[in-house]
Amino acid sequence: MLHAKGPLLTVDVGDRTATETSIDDTLEAAVGGRAVATALAHERIPFDADPFGPENRAYLAPGPLQQSRMSFTGRLNMTALSPLTDGLVSSNAGGYLSRNVVGTGIGVLELAGTSDELLAVHVTDCGVEFEEVPELEGATVPETSEYMADRHGLGPDNCLAIGPAGENRVRFASAMTFDSRAFGRGGLGAVLGSKHVKFVTFEGEAEPSVEIPNPPEMDIHREAAQSDDLLRRQGTTGSTEFINDNFALPTRYFEEYGFEHADRIGGAAVEAKKYEKRACSACAYACKLPTRDEEAGVETEGPEFETVYAFGSSQGVGDIVDVMKANELCDSLGMDTISAGVTVAAYLASEDEFGNADLARELTEKIAYREGIGDRLAEGVDRCHADLGVDNYTVKGTEFAAHDGRVLHGQGLSYAVANRGADHMYAGMLTPEYSGELDPEGTLGKAERLVHEENASAFRDTGIVCAFGSDYVTPDRLETLFDADYADLMEIGARTVRRERHFNNQRGFDRSDDGLPYKIPDLEAAIDEYYAARGWTADGIVPDTALEPIAPSAD
Known part of the structure; x- marks a missing residue:
C-alpha cells in the first residue's frame, strides 16, 4: 500500500533538542496524515495530560499524496490534545506548507515540551535550529510573515505561525499558514502558544520517496483544471x-x-x-x-x-x-x-x-x-x-458549524457522536441530506452510513485529499493511487476513529458526552445503532482489546 516515508522528528522546545526515530512500521500500517498522527498521539501523549502542559504534543503530518503534483493534495494534517474539547483533535489546512514539509525529508514533526522564551523553530533537510523571538510577542500573523521574510528570506508558504490569540491561549486559536489558511478547529494555535512556539519554518530539497501512479494522477489534475x-x-x-x-x-x-x-x-x-x-x-x-x-x-x-x-x-x-x-x-x-x-x-x-x-x-x-x-x-x-x-x-x-442538525437529522446525529464534537467535516452526512439521497428527517437507520462517512473522512485526511476533490478522487481512483482495496482504506479510517475514541475514553469521555443541546427524533436509539455498528459498548466505550499499538511510545 502506498504510504508516506521518513522519520519522526521530535523537537523538544524545552530542551532545545531534535531527535529522529524510525516509524516505518507505523507509516506502513497507517499511511500518513491523520491516521499516523493519531496513532502517535495515542501512544505518546499521556492520557491525563493537560492540553496546555508540556506533556501535550503537536503533530504535523503529510500523507503520501503530498509527494505528487496532483490537484486536491496541497494539504497538511495537525493533531494534538485540544484545549477546547479536552480530547484528541485533528485539523488540516491548505496552502503550500505541505510540500515544504515533505522537502525536509521528514515523515512527521512532533513538537514536545515548553520553551521558557518565545521561540521559532527552523526545520530544514540539514537539521533543526532554534531562534528566540521575544520581539514578536503579540505580533499578528502577517507581522510574523514580514519578520520571516526580512530575517530569513522565507515566505508565508514556508511557515506555521500563531497570532496573539494563540499566545494568549484562546481555546479556539488557530495555527496559520500562508497568512490566511487555518488549522482551524479545536484550538491547535493555543497548543503552540502554550509551548511558547511563535512559528515553525520548513525548507528543504529532499528527493521524492514515493512514486504516485499515473494515471490517475494527471487525469485528476486535468479534470480539475477543466x-x-x-x-x-x-x-x-x-x-x-x-x-x-x-x-x-x-x-x-x-x-x-x-x-x-x-x-x-x-x-x-x-x-x-x-x-x-x-x-x-x-x-x-x-x-x-x-x-x-x-x-x-x-x-x-x-x-x-x-x-x-x-x-x-x-x-x-x-x-x-x-x-x-x-x-x-x-x-x-x-x-x-x-x-x-x-x-x-x-x-x-x-x-x-x-x-x-x-x-x-x-x-x-x-x-x-x-x-x-x-x-x-x-x-x-x-x-x-x-x-x-x-x-x-x-x-x-x-x-456548531452552520449545517443545522435540527433540520438535517443525520448531521445532528453526526455532531452528537463525533469525537471532536459539532464539526461538519468529521462526517459529511450533510451532503446526502441536502441532495435528497437521504431523507433529512429522522435518525434511525442512518448509523451505517454515518460510520462510512466518518471512515471516509478519516482516510481523506490521511492521504491527504481535499474535501473538494471527492468527485474527482473517486473510490476506484483511490484504490489505484494507494494500491489497495477500498475496504482496506476504509478500515484505516475506522482504526483512526477508534483510536481517537479510545484515547478520549481514557480521559473520561463516554455516552454522556454524546448528545445535543436540542431534540431530534430517536437520538438515543440512533446512538445505540451507531455504537453497535462500531462495535463499541452501550456506554460508548472502545474495548482495550479492540486496538493494538502501532506506534512507538514516548519512552
Missing part, C-alpha cells in the same frame, strides 16, 4: 441561499432558522468582491476566494460559507463587507472563524445587540488579547454560556 463547478467561483458560499431557502441557516444565535439577508452575504455577494483566481499548492481547481473592497479598505481570502454563517447570519449581520472584515481580523489574530463568530454571537444575544458588526469586531479583538469581557469569551461558549445567560450550543465544547 471543471466549471460553482465551487471554483464562489467557494462554499455558493450554497448559502439554497440552504437558507430550503433547509436552515442558523440565525441570531440559533433563535431563527433563516436569515432575511442571506443574499447579501451569499455566493453572488462574495463573487462580486473576488478579484483574482487563487489555489493551494499544485492544484488546478483554484477555488480560493481572494476578495477586496477598496472603499472599506479590506482585503482578505474568503469568506467561506462557515464564516458567512458565524459572522453573518449567526450575528444578524447582513453586509458582506462586515463579514470580510471579521474574516481578515480572525486570520490576522489567528482564530477559528466558526468558534469565534458563534461565541461573539452568544454575547450579542445576551446583550440584545444582534446586527452590531462594529461591536462584533471589537469583541473579536478583545478575545484575542483576553481584554475585559474578551477574557471570558476566549474560553468558548461551553465555558461561558452560563455567565452570559444563553443556551450552550456546543457538543464536546465545540461550537
Whole structure:
C-alpha cells in the first residue's frame, strides 16, 4: 500500500533538542496524515495530560499524496490534545506548507515540551535550529510573515505561525499558514502558544520517496483544471441561499432558522468582491476566494460559507463587507472563524445587540488579547454560556458549524457522536441530506452510513485529499493511487476513529458526552445503532482489546 516515508522528528522546545526515530512500521500500517498522527498521539501523549502542559504534543503530518503534483493534495494534517474539547483533535489546512514539509525529508514533526522564551523553530533537510523571538510577542500573523521574510528570506508558504490569540491561549486559536489558511478547529494555535512556539519554518530539497501512479494522477489534475463547478467561483458560499431557502441557516444565535439577508452575504455577494483566481499548492481547481473592497479598505481570502454563517447570519449581520472584515481580523489574530463568530454571537444575544458588526469586531479583538469581557469569551461558549445567560450550543465544547442538525437529522446525529464534537467535516452526512439521497428527517437507520462517512473522512485526511476533490478522487481512483482495496482504506479510517475514541475514553469521555443541546427524533436509539455498528459498548466505550499499538511510545 502506498504510504508516506521518513522519520519522526521530535523537537523538544524545552530542551532545545531534535531527535529522529524510525516509524516505518507505523507509516506502513497507517499511511500518513491523520491516521499516523493519531496513532502517535495515542501512544505518546499521556492520557491525563493537560492540553496546555508540556506533556501535550503537536503533530504535523503529510500523507503520501503530498509527494505528487496532483490537484486536491496541497494539504497538511495537525493533531494534538485540544484545549477546547479536552480530547484528541485533528485539523488540516491548505496552502503550500505541505510540500515544504515533505522537502525536509521528514515523515512527521512532533513538537514536545515548553520553551521558557518565545521561540521559532527552523526545520530544514540539514537539521533543526532554534531562534528566540521575544520581539514578536503579540505580533499578528502577517507581522510574523514580514519578520520571516526580512530575517530569513522565507515566505508565508514556508511557515506555521500563531497570532496573539494563540499566545494568549484562546481555546479556539488557530495555527496559520500562508497568512490566511487555518488549522482551524479545536484550538491547535493555543497548543503552540502554550509551548511558547511563535512559528515553525520548513525548507528543504529532499528527493521524492514515493512514486504516485499515473494515471490517475494527471487525469485528476486535468479534470480539475477543466471543471466549471460553482465551487471554483464562489467557494462554499455558493450554497448559502439554497440552504437558507430550503433547509436552515442558523440565525441570531440559533433563535431563527433563516436569515432575511442571506443574499447579501451569499455566493453572488462574495463573487462580486473576488478579484483574482487563487489555489493551494499544485492544484488546478483554484477555488480560493481572494476578495477586496477598496472603499472599506479590506482585503482578505474568503469568506467561506462557515464564516458567512458565524459572522453573518449567526450575528444578524447582513453586509458582506462586515463579514470580510471579521474574516481578515480572525486570520490576522489567528482564530477559528466558526468558534469565534458563534461565541461573539452568544454575547450579542445576551446583550440584545444582534446586527452590531462594529461591536462584533471589537469583541473579536478583545478575545484575542483576553481584554475585559474578551477574557471570558476566549474560553468558548461551553465555558461561558452560563455567565452570559444563553443556551450552550456546543457538543464536546465545540461550537456548531452552520449545517443545522435540527433540520438535517443525520448531521445532528453526526455532531452528537463525533469525537471532536459539532464539526461538519468529521462526517459529511450533510451532503446526502441536502441532495435528497437521504431523507433529512429522522435518525434511525442512518448509523451505517454515518460510520462510512466518518471512515471516509478519516482516510481523506490521511492521504491527504481535499474535501473538494471527492468527485474527482473517486473510490476506484483511490484504490489505484494507494494500491489497495477500498475496504482496506476504509478500515484505516475506522482504526483512526477508534483510536481517537479510545484515547478520549481514557480521559473520561463516554455516552454522556454524546448528545445535543436540542431534540431530534430517536437520538438515543440512533446512538445505540451507531455504537453497535462500531462495535463499541452501550456506554460508548472502545474495548482495550479492540486496538493494538502501532506506534512507538514516548519512552
